[in-house]
Amino acid sequence: MSRISTLEHLQAVDQELDDKTKRARQVAERLAGDPAVVAAHAALETEDKRLAELRATLRARELEAKSIDVKIKEIEERLYSGRVANPKELEGLEKELQMFKRQRSGFDDQLLELMDSVDQAQKRVAEKAAALKKLQGTRAGDVELLSRERDTLTARLAELAEEHDRIRAELDADALRTYDHLQRTKAGRAVAKIRTLSCGVCGTAVPTGLMQRARAGNELVFCSGCGRILTG
Template sequence: MNQLHALYRLQQLESAIDAAKKRADEIEAALENDETVRRCKAEFETSETELRQKEGLVQDLELDIASLVTKVTDNEQLLYSGKITNPKELQERQEEIASLGRRRTTRESELVEARLAVKEAQTQYAGTKAALETAQRAREQNNQDMLKEHQSLRRDMSGWLQDRKVILKQIDADKYKVYKKIKAQKNGLAVARLNGESCEVCRVEQYLSIISQVRQHNQLVFCHNCGRILVDI
């Protein structure tokens, strides 16, 4: 393999390594941070909190109603026991019983609404719980697939890195320095194939003198437009 072909092969290897590393990093980040599961978990926790709050309100209303019933019963027993003979006190007891009755009616109406709200919250809770469980199962399956892909990428990168070492030994230090400089300037692509009479990357047609030099395969020749190293493969 001549020097120019070796540079082109080096670029292919380094591009493959860079792409594989980027994908491996993406997989690692995805394994650590699953947005769907996090969102579903947040929605589930919110629905759980709302359900508990609504259930708590139902319990409070039931206790309040039970307390009102007890107070009414106690007042009625006292009222009809004959122990109260004062007309004013009798009237006060009757008014108290009526007031307790009105409060009970209000609380019972509120209890009906609260129980309906609990049913709605239970439906919401069940939905978010199912969504979370589905997302967690999907993550587990996806994680297995991504782990396999990650392992495959690491194996590929290991092989490409070994190939890169072999290729580097075939390239002169001066040519490699030029390659690295252009690579840094040209978004990772320092070498371009000659496609017919044009640079494959920028697609600009080359002078005949440049084409002739490229096809001799013995020196670095640059695209007169983009400045990349041209190779004839």
């Protein structure tokens, strides 16, 4: 195999190495965590927290309502027991009773609103939990597929790394130095194939004599337009 053909082969291996490495990184990120699942879990936690707060508020209001019920009962017992005979005291108890009953009536409205809010919050929690469960089910299947792909990529990357080292060992230092420089400065494409008498990358016309030298493969021939190594 000529030096240029070897460089072309090295570039193909390097490109596949780069592609497979990027894909392996993507697979690793997806295996580490699915953004959709994370978002769904956060949404469920938010609704759970809201439901807990509503339930706590409802319990507190219920306790306050029961406390008022106790006071109403105590006042009614005093009013109707016959033990209080003083008209002013009776009038005061009656006013106090009416005040607590008004408060109790207001609590009834609050309790109804809170119970409705709790019901709605429970529905939202159920919906978020169902959405999360569905995503987790899909995620389980994805993880299995991604794990298999990761194993395949790992094996292929090991093969490519070995081939990469083997090819570089066949090339002389000058060729490698030129190739490495062009790989860095030409977006990972140091070698350009001649297609229809033009550079396959930049499209610059390649004179017949230059094309023949490139195809012979005995020397490094460069595109006059982009500076890449030409291969026939």
